[in-house]
Amino acid sequence: MSSAFPTIDQTSFQNSFVEELRGDTSNLNRPRQVPGYHYSRVEPTPVQDPRLLAWSDDLAAFLGLAKPTERGSAVDALAGNLVTGSMKPFAARYGGHQFGSWAGQLGDGRAISLGEVTATDGTFWEIQLKGAGPTPYSRRADGRAVLRSSLREFLCSEAMHHLGVPTTRALSLVGTGDLVVRDMFYNGNPQAEPGAIVARVAPTFVRFGNFQMMASAGELDNLRALADYVIRRYYPELGEPTGPEVYVRWFEEICRRTAVMIAYWMSVGFVHGVMNTDNMSILGLTIDYGPYGWLEPYDPDWTPNTTDFGSRRYAYGQQPNVGLWNLWQLARALAHLVPDPELLRPGLDLYSSTFEQTRHEMMLHKLGLTSQNPEEDKALFEALHEALAGAEVDMTLFFRHLSHAAPAVLRHPASADTAWPELLAAAAYSTSPEEEQSLTQWLHRYLLRLQQETAAPEAIRERMLSANPKYVLRNYLAQQAIEAAEAGNLSVLERLMQVLKTPFAEQPEHEDLAAKRPDWAREKPGCATLSCSS
Incomplete structure (x- = not known):
């Protein structure tokens, strides 16, 4: 990294959200309703002993920021102990549907945005401190975060980026030197845990819930102002928001981006765990890494979130449907900007068609297929999902080992009798003879389809390896x-x-x-299941 880059305490911040939208005029930093405003100005609460624990070198290089020393003024800024003259910290006001029910005002209860920095490509990126202390939106909480959840968010933000998934990023992880009391599973067993703050980064952290809040409160001027701000700043290709047709095209683009994001989730086996509307980015980015997880045994009904065990609303297989439901709630809010709500319906249709098309293309890539045989391939993919769901097969390992095994069998078909059992032994936690037979039958069917390809086995192998990661952030x-x-x-x-x-x-x-998840991690807290506690 170039030594010419400044540290974060030396860089100049822009403050478009604060300067272009309506801010709360009260400086009263206690939990309260904040009607009539987009945000509240609030400064982070200092911590005892900030220390840099982790740093994203490649994100910092993109942002044009130098890595700070373990302690010092730059780390003070990343912990909220130092607010520089160009920062105008704020907490955003938004609402949302949580587990399907309208929750009213929510807002940034422990996240405080410092402002925006200019990246090396000239784009603006907002830096937000999560765990930086109470805000007017903290409700009954302390505004802090613990090390376990902050480390998980830091790691997963960067891991998802390197997988190619649309996501917010994370710049730093700072230990605070303070203890934070949390009841990890809400079961009456609170514990003091080390505190930490993650600096997360995105063009904006505006979410569906920002618009829902304005619409629910009848603040239509605020709703329009926020929409116009987002369109001008983050969707400039749509032109000036001078009429309803721009809002319609904007909603369609939100739907398209959201569909692509969720198709990526499904492709790598990622489960968000808490797809509330206040956790949905208006830019189609993965946001708010809480009780997430990756499918290990392939199970469409699996969720890592203990809070969701009753309904499994946010299980892996439900994510595409929840994405559509959340967009429908956003459409209800944006309907105030157009003369006829039906104008927004094509956006929802676009979500569904984009998701299906994107997921289909990703499955072709994962299986090394390039030639088009849509109906046959759709049936092949559906049969694979059924076969995987019927057995305890690790999704990541199955596709990775298949990337090596399938091209080898394509070159030497007689090797299938040994290659397929070896694949299942490497990827399965346990299978019955019936489940193994089902997967083996699918593999033979897949081989017949693969033989229709004109590419050389080595080219197929490289295509598959580029789509099937070997390493994902398993919870254990x-x-x-x-x-x-x-x-x-x-x-x-x-x-x-x-x-x-x-x-x-x-x-x-x-x-x-x-490696596969070890037996000791099957039921261990933090390895198999988590909660929203952080």
Whole structure:
């Protein structure tokens, strides 16, 4: 990284959200309703002993920021202990549907945005401190975050970026030196845990819930002002918002981006865990990494979120439907900007068609297929999902091992009798003879389809390897990094960060990080299940 880059305390911030939208005129920093405004100005609450624990070198290079020392004024800024003259920190006001029910005003209860920095390509990126203290939107909470959740958000933001998934980013992880009391599973067992703050980064953190809040409160001027701000700043290709047709095209683009994002989730087996409308980015980015997880045994009904165990509303297989439902709620808010709500319906249709098309294309890529045979391929994909769901097969390992095995069998078909059992042994946690037979039958069917391809087996292999990661942020790996960090050992976190930067590379020296979830992690808190507590 160039030494010419400034540290964050030396850089100049822009403040478009604060300067272009309506701010709360009260400086009363206690939980309260904030009618009539888009945000509240609020400064972070200082912490005892801020210390840099982790840093994203490639994001910092893109933003034009130098890595700070372990302690010092730059880390003070990343912890909220230092607010520079160009920062205008604020907490945004928004509402949302939580688990399907309208929750009213929510807002940034522990996230405080410092403003925007100009990246090396001239674009603007907002830097937000999560866990920086109370705001008017904190309700009954303390505005803080613990190390375990902050480390998980830091790691996952960057891991998803390197997988190619549309996502917010994370710049730094700072330990606070303070203890934070949390009841991890809301079961009457609160514990004092080390506190931490993650600096997360996105062009904007505006979400569906910002618009829902304005519409629900009848603040139509604020609704229009926010929409116009987002369109001008983040959707300039749509032109000036001078009439309803611009809002219609904007909504369609939101729907398209959201569909692509969720198709990426499904492709890599990612489960967000808490797809409330206040956790949906207006830019189609993955936002708010809470109780997430990756499918290990392939199970469409699996959710990592203990809060969702009753309904499994946010389970892996439900994510596409929830995305559509959330967009419908956004459409209800934006309907105030157009003369006829029906004008927004094509956007919802576009979501569905875009999701299906994108997911289909991703499955072709994952299976090394290029030639088009739509009906046959759709049936083949559906049969695979059914076969995987009927067996305890690790999704990531199945596709990765298939990337090697299928081209090899294509070159030597007689090797299938040994290659397919070896594949299932490598990817399955356990299978019955019937489940193994079902998957083997699918593999033979897939081989027949693969034989229709004109590409050489080696080209097919490379295509598959570029779509099927070897390394994903399994919850047990994140938990190991958390436990080591809590004990003062950051080497586990640092190693994991480096490996996840190139998740499609073989990296044989890190083979242990690509292993199946061990038996000890099956039921261990933080490894199999999590809650919204952080």
